Amino acid sequence: MKLEKIIKILDAEVCCGTVRNDWDIAMVGASDLMSDVLTFIQPDALLLTGLTNPQVVRTADVAEVKVICFIRGKKPTEETIKLAYDKEIVLFKTQFSMFKACGLLYRAGLADCLQK
């Protein structure tokens, strides 16, 4: 699914980065636990999280995740945004809760990272 469509579904606002049309997202991982994220996240998946510190970007970077969406309108810190620019990671935020965001994306056909 194109990132633009995901942003529309989540009624999200881009915090940093350029929304590229050539990126296709097929899977989503959602967690506030970074070690958890490293366990299941797939490269190029979308990460949904409630944490906004720079560690989220570092975690995404080592796991080859290019897009992070913060839930419940949480704003990433300045350090987080700076690091995301540096690591070429797109950040956006949605007002929806984790449950609703996951539900909407699942209904739209996106897969779970653990789905074989």
Place this chain on the structure above:
Amino acid sequence: MNNAGIGKIQELIYDLSVGDVMKKDVISISPDISMYKLKEVLRKNRISGVPVVKNGCSVGIISIEDLINWLTKKSAGSSVKDWMTKNVVTVYEDEKLIQAISLFDQKGYGRLPVVERKEKKVVGIVTKGVIIESLLREIEIDYHEEEIRRYRMSHFFEDVTADSVTIGLIYQVKGGDVMNGGTVAGNIKKTLKRLDIKPDIYRRVAIAIYEAEMNLIFYTDGGEVSVYIKPESICVNVRDHGPGIPDVKDALRLGFSTAPNWVRELGFGAGIGLNNIQRCSDKMIINSTVGRGTILDITVNMDTL
């Protein structure tokens, strides 16, 4: 353009000075020449405006728009000084590029004469076009440098003549340095990518090192991460000087954690870290002595896909 490209441009406009990008062989005219002559200067050089200079100093600026006004009205005098814009805004050559960009943006100027600070002599000119050209050139140089670096490094193992080749990378991690947590893992990932290591391999190595690095930050006074890259495997050694793990078996149990709240608030300390390291490696050995420290050895084989 990707985010790195945009980030790079932002960096450049704050780093570069006007003098770095300005057009130096600036065409200028004297205030006393006629508007007929100006028409010729603009036409011959295919430009739309020139700074007006007297004794090397900027006294005005005149553009094609002024020329059209003169052609339609033909009133007043017919020298450049009668039609030029006086009180010209100039920029110093040592000012940052962002200053010139702000002036273009806020005031809508088409060109800005560049002057040196001492005698205020005109030394160049900047236009939006000149700025865009120089930024593109800088980005292209950067891109080529990265390409060359990647090419050179990806052929490293082939180019070195020896019975056995090992690349060793050593990093220091400061205890408690949460802000920089993950920098070592990120740098190692970047290096492995440049060495043309397969994505699945460098990702596993990076995740294992990331977890180990965060453990050094959260639970020790700091330590050292050494990475040995061989054609057949990547070996990682992580060592610290305490406090040590009382029972390694316990520590390896999924969900077992001794993490304080501040660690959990950062999204770590859920008792998954060591399991993650084990999952990402082909071989993992932990030797720990309470009071003396922990040595973690990880091996990831190159051909395990």
